[in-house]
Amino acid sequence: MEISLLTLLYIIASVTFIIGLKMLSHPDSARKGNLIAAGGMTLAIFGTIFLYRDEAGNKLHNYAWIFGGIVIGCIIGTLSAKKVKMTAMPEMVSLFNGMGGACAALISLVEFNHLQHTLENSRIELLMMDAAGPVQATLLVIMAGLIIGSVSFAGSVIAWGKLNGKIKDFSFNGQHIFNIVLLLVIVGLAAYIIGWLPENASLIFYAAFVLSLLYGVFFVLPIGGADMPVVISLLNSFTGVAAACGGFLYGNKVMLTGGILVGAAGTLLTILMCKAMNRSLANVLIGSFGGGAKGIAGDTNKEAGHHKEINIMDTAVVMAYANKVIIVPGYGLAVAQAQHACHELEKLLNERGVEVKYAIHPVAGRMPGHMNVLLAEADVSYEKLEEMEQANEEFPTTDVVLILGANDVVNPAAKTDPSSPIYGMPILDVELAKTIIVNKRSMKPGYAGIENDLFYRPKTSMLFGDAKKVLQDLIAEIKSI
Amino acid sequence: MESILNWISGNEQIIYIVILMVFVGIEIIGRVPSVLHTPLMSGANAIHGVVIIGAIIVMGKAESDNYLALILGFLAVILGTINVVGGFVVTDRMLEMFKSKKKAPKNK
Structure with missing residues (x-):
C-alpha cells in the first residue's frame, strides 16, 4: 500500500x-x-x-x-x-546548479563505497562465472554520475567566480589538447574500472573523481564571459543527466524523468543560445573564444581612429528634442544597477513627447533574457521592449540610440570583419540611426575582448561614466531644460 | 552481445522513459520566447534538484556506524536541498517581476 x-x-x-x-x-x-x-x-x-x-x-x-x-x-x-541582487541572478543559478552536481557526485561516492565491499569479496567469482554484468552496469551508472556531477560542480563554481569577477580568464598554449587528453584519460579510467573490475578499483575511482573536478575547472576557465550563458546552460543539462544517473541507480522513475527532461531541454536551450551567437557548440566547448579573441583585439586596435566625447548637457539636449529614442541596454546597465534610473529617463522623455523604446539583443547581458528581467524589475512595460529584428527595422527612423553598457552586441565587426571572432553574429544595426551615444565606463573592449569599431564612427559619441550616475545626471539635466 | 540485449530487455521501461523524456524536453523548450529563457533555465535548474531524492535514499540506508556514508550523505542532502529550494525561490523572484510588468499597462 x-x-x-x-x-x-x-x-x-x-x-x-x-x-x-x-x-x-x-x-x-x-x-x-x-x-x-x-x-x-x-x-x-x-x-x-x-x-x-x-x-x-x-x-x-x-x-x-x-x-x-x-x-x-x-x-x-x-x-x-x-x-541575491537581480544583477547577480546568473551567478546564483550557476552556483545552485553546482550544488546539484556536487550532490550527484557525492551519491556516486557513497554508492561506490557500498559496491566496493561486494567487489573485494567476490571479484574473482564474478569474473570467473561471467556474472559481472549487473555489477558492471551499476558501476557504469555510478561512474557516469560521478564524472558528470563533478565536472558540473567544478565548472559551475568557476562560472560563478568568473561572472562575479573573482576569477579571471586563464588559458595556456595547447589547452584544448590538454582538455581533450584529460577527458580521454577520465573516460579511459572509467572504462578500465567497468570493463576489468581491477583490484585497486578504489584508487582509480578517486583518481577519476579528482581528474573530473580538474576537467570541470579547465573546461570553463578559458571561456570568455560572452559565452558564460551557454556554459551555464550546458552545465545545467549536465547536472540533469547526472541526476538521471541516480535514477538509473535506484530504479527511481521520478529522478529519471526530471533528470532526462532537464538534460534534453537544457541541451536544446544551449544549442539555441549558440545559434543566437552564430557559433557551434563544439567551438564553445573547446573554449577557443576567450583565448583567441585577445590576439585579434590587439591587431585591430592599431587601425582604430579617434573617438568623440559628448558631455551630459549636450546629450540631454539631443535626447529631449528627439522624436524617437531607442535604448540599447547591456551588461553595464546590470552592473551599475541603473535599471530604475533608466526607467525614470524613459518616463521623463515620454512626458516630453519623445517616443522611447528598448532594443533587446538575444544575448545582451550575461544570460538570455537578462535585460528583460532587469528592466521588468524597474516596471518597464512589455510593449516598450523590442526584439532584435523589430528594433533593426526601426533604427532608420530613430533619432538617437543610447547604448548603456552594451558592446559586442552592437559591434559592426560581426558583419564586416570575417577575421573577428564574433563574425556572423546577428547584431543590432544601431548605425542606421541618426545619432549614436555610447555610455561606457572606459574605452576598454567588452567582455569578448574585441575592439569595437562603432565607437570610432563619425555618428558615434562617447559618454563615459557609470551608467547609473550618468543616467541620474541626464535626468536632472533634462528636467532643467 | 547477448548481455547487452538482456540488459535492454531488463530495463525496457527505463529506456522508454529516457527516449520519451528527451522528446518531451525538446518539445517544451522549442516554444519558449527568448524573454523567458533565464527563468526557464533557472526553473529547469530547480527541477534537476530531484537528485535530492537519491541523497535521501543514500542517507536513509546508511548504517549508523558508517560515518563516511553518513557525512557524505548528509552533505549531499544539504547541497541537494539548496539546489531545489534556492532554485525555485530564485525562479519565483524572477517571475514575480514579469507579473508586475503585465499589470502595469492595465492600470494606465
Whole structure:
C-alpha cells in the first residue's frame, strides 16, 4: 500500500515537472508553473522520506540526519535566493546548479563505497562465472554520475567566480589538447574500472573523481564571459543527466524523468543560445573564444581612429528634442544597477513627447533574457521592449540610440570583419540611426575582448561614466531644460 | 552481445522513459520566447534538484556506524536541498517581476 502510494506520488511529481516546464514557457502562466513544479518536488521528497522501501522492504532510517540536512539546506537556499541582487541572478543559478552536481557526485561516492565491499569479496567469482554484468552496469551508472556531477560542480563554481569577477580568464598554449587528453584519460579510467573490475578499483575511482573536478575547472576557465550563458546552460543539462544517473541507480522513475527532461531541454536551450551567437557548440566547448579573441583585439586596435566625447548637457539636449529614442541596454546597465534610473529617463522623455523604446539583443547581458528581467524589475512595460529584428527595422527612423553598457552586441565587426571572432553574429544595426551615444565606463573592449569599431564612427559619441550616475545626471539635466 | 540485449530487455521501461523524456524536453523548450529563457533555465535548474531524492535514499540506508556514508550523505542532502529550494525561490523572484510588468499597462 505504502510503496504503491509512493509510486503514485512519483507519477504526480513527474507530471508536475512536465506541466511546470510547459507553463514556464508562457509569461502568463510561468509563475504558476514554477509553483506547480515546486509542489510536485515537495510531494516527491516527503513521499521518499516516509514511504520509501528498499528491496528487502526496510524503511529508511537516520531521520534526524535527513531532516537536519533538509532544514540547513532550506535555510541556506532560501536566504541566498532571497538576498541575491537581480544583477547577480546568473551567478546564483550557476552556483545552485553546482550544488546539484556536487550532490550527484557525492551519491556516486557513497554508492561506490557500498559496491566496493561486494567487489573485494567476490571479484574473482564474478569474473570467473561471467556474472559481472549487473555489477558492471551499476558501476557504469555510478561512474557516469560521478564524472558528470563533478565536472558540473567544478565548472559551475568557476562560472560563478568568473561572472562575479573573482576569477579571471586563464588559458595556456595547447589547452584544448590538454582538455581533450584529460577527458580521454577520465573516460579511459572509467572504462578500465567497468570493463576489468581491477583490484585497486578504489584508487582509480578517486583518481577519476579528482581528474573530473580538474576537467570541470579547465573546461570553463578559458571561456570568455560572452559565452558564460551557454556554459551555464550546458552545465545545467549536465547536472540533469547526472541526476538521471541516480535514477538509473535506484530504479527511481521520478529522478529519471526530471533528470532526462532537464538534460534534453537544457541541451536544446544551449544549442539555441549558440545559434543566437552564430557559433557551434563544439567551438564553445573547446573554449577557443576567450583565448583567441585577445590576439585579434590587439591587431585591430592599431587601425582604430579617434573617438568623440559628448558631455551630459549636450546629450540631454539631443535626447529631449528627439522624436524617437531607442535604448540599447547591456551588461553595464546590470552592473551599475541603473535599471530604475533608466526607467525614470524613459518616463521623463515620454512626458516630453519623445517616443522611447528598448532594443533587446538575444544575448545582451550575461544570460538570455537578462535585460528583460532587469528592466521588468524597474516596471518597464512589455510593449516598450523590442526584439532584435523589430528594433533593426526601426533604427532608420530613430533619432538617437543610447547604448548603456552594451558592446559586442552592437559591434559592426560581426558583419564586416570575417577575421573577428564574433563574425556572423546577428547584431543590432544601431548605425542606421541618426545619432549614436555610447555610455561606457572606459574605452576598454567588452567582455569578448574585441575592439569595437562603432565607437570610432563619425555618428558615434562617447559618454563615459557609470551608467547609473550618468543616467541620474541626464535626468536632472533634462528636467532643467 | 547477448548481455547487452538482456540488459535492454531488463530495463525496457527505463529506456522508454529516457527516449520519451528527451522528446518531451525538446518539445517544451522549442516554444519558449527568448524573454523567458533565464527563468526557464533557472526553473529547469530547480527541477534537476530531484537528485535530492537519491541523497535521501543514500542517507536513509546508511548504517549508523558508517560515518563516511553518513557525512557524505548528509552533505549531499544539504547541497541537494539548496539546489531545489534556492532554485525555485530564485525562479519565483524572477517571475514575480514579469507579473508586475503585465499589470502595469492595465492600470494606465
